[in-house]
Amino acid sequence: MKNEDSPSKKQIFLEKLSQLEQFTEEEQKQKIEEMNEIMDGMSEKEFDSVFTKELFNKLDKIIEEKKLSMGNAISLMKHIGSCKVLLNSWIFGLFNSLLYRRFEKMIIDEEQKKEGKNEKLLIDLCECYLLLSGIFFPELLSICMPCLLKVALKKEGNEETQKDVEIALLALSRVDNYFKMEPKLFLNEIKEIIQYHQEHQNLTRLAYQSAWQFLIKRFHRDKSLEGVVVNELHFVREAVRELDELSKSVDWKRKEERKKETEEALVIRRWLSVIFYFFASCKPRDGEFVGLLSSIVQIFLASRENSEVISCQCIDTLKKATEVRVAMVDDLLKSGAVDVALEIIVQLATSNELIHGSVEFFWSVCERLKNINEKKNFEAKREKVKRKIFEKLEEEGYEDCIIGLHYLKIINWLSFSFFMKNIEEYFICC
Template sequence: MGKEEFKSVFTTELFNEIHTMIEEKILSMENTILLLKHISYYSNIKRIWIEGFEGTSLCKRFEEMIVEEEKKKEEKNEKLLADLCECYISLSDDYIPKLLCICVSCILKANLKKEGNEEAQKEVEMALLSLSNLDVLYFVEQKQYLNEIKEIFKYRQEHHNLTRLAYQSAWEFLIYRLFFENSLEEDFVNELHFGREAARELEELTRNVDWKKKEEEMNKEEAKEEFALVRWLQTCESCFLRCSLWNEEFVGLINSIVQVFRSAKGNYKEISYQCIFLLKETSIRTGVEIKDLMKSGAADAVLEGIQQPTLEDEMINQFLEFFMNLSKRLKREMDEAMDEAKRKIIRRRVFDKLEEEGYEDTIISFHEIFDFLKGIRYHKLSFDIYYYLVNV
């Protein structure tokens, strides 16, 4: 089913009709939830936003059921609550803040340390995929998701209980939170090791992809390695846009992106372009040192890519921007080194003058500087004025 056809089927009228069928006992709530979970899974996979759910009688019924189930002290049906929450956040686009807080916490708790058969893993995958599209969560406090998402990451890293798509979706969820919670960066980079984990996922997927297959065959089945690879590259892009912290593990991640590019450049234009775009983005980031780009092989990969005989303008633009960014940064570093050398010479002359004329005259001259600072001409002072003041 194509995007437009999908959107034309799942409309406000259809969701209201489903609610009528529930009221008339034609459709059970269990089957309704199963249907909606599959609808939301497909829409999330294909990046199709369903616009007809909000305000329907079915949506209102789900909102009421979530509140009622959450209020229960005893005999609370945790699975029902998690299913309701999953459907609500997957199909809605205009959330009630209180309900969204309940849903995020409930879904994460329901999927902690889950193992089992393929069916159970698929359920976890669907749940985490629904969370991965929540880009607006600034009103949800860290205590409602942080400990649970950390446990999901750490348990997976130890037991490998999540599918690749589920694991990627969990990372995507946390990356969106970085935009509003800068304090998460330390946990994200150094405790949860995103750079290391993303590099490993890309390396394993690169080995498993059939690079001889034609590009148009790539997304025919959602579970294929090519699909997971594309989503992981998108997750890396989200990280580079939102996370300013950097460590050595990210050098390994850039190297993994380079390996993906080298494998894809002959046959997969979409993946090739995405890799080069990511390398270009790293060349902009001030936290990434030029030596990291050289050590990771990024510069070599761009040189290899630009020599290909058949390149589209958009790809060429990314190649050129990479080198332009490197050139600008190298020039800036050279200028800063030269400025520092000049400042050292001037400071040496000032210190020599102090020794020659004596400290008393210098202290008296400071009064003139202070008067100047109080005047309207303070904006003419160099930002480096503190280099020339001496504590006596």
């Protein structure tokens, strides 16, 4: 049992940080390794409470006073950035900090050097900038992108190179989809990285996922990349394989309270985000997404007892595929997605967020069934799907489901009468 008087991870981390300037450069290196280990054990809430504008300004001050070497500062900042990305934290305090401005200036100054350019320093600065920042500027992206793609193209299989490549790709995966880029700036390089891994398995799981995340975000802005994503690089096949293998690596049966997910669970979450973007971007493909939808359903079934975050992501991703009509209703039925949504709706002890998502999913499916243009010659299948859904509702307790939803008031943001009217309209003639 934890002693209530024992210091928290936050307190230990901040105490070590306050002592850094007292040590030599070599001693600082050891202390930073200890601080990095503490960060690795932090929950998202703990992490967000530590990294404030004041903390980054303090770091900038001891760098300015040469009480912390730039090499040690970068080592610390890069680890903060990696944890930030994997925890899906924002660290709002960095953007307006003095340290952020220092990094921006150093990147531009190093890039503009005619002689004596420090390539290693530039790479480190670019990685810190992309990992830590929430807002990117085109001038800095034009420096960071080619710099980090060059690192990510390294093919040596040793552990040190793999780690370098992983950090570079993790940083690149942060470049958001609202940046539209000419394919000539990245496409050949990212294709080579993905295809080489498919043949030689040289990347870590996180690095491979990050490469796809970078590309799918570009696809979200440029639909001309669909042929490359789907046909050349086989995104659907790769996503299914990665999800299935990652799922086998997670101990889903662990019952104890976990403040921090395993790396495999974090990578699963990142894959689900990528698939969400993919569904939002690609054209409908009849029957081609059943395997991918089935993998998401299996992840949901495995995670629903112990990871509400992942199970909610699964439902949101299935909902996206339904809303944007990227998968046929028949595919949703074959994959088990419809069954999962209905099971959630009748399990009234389930979290509100899951039920909200499932109601929206079910509503979208019903709207699709009403649409005569959903699919050519689909009428017979449509009636079959309606019958299956209605039978499932009957089996689970149709009236209890609706009354329960009304009682919990979890759909108060919808019109209850409209929801009821639509359900009766869809199934009255079954």
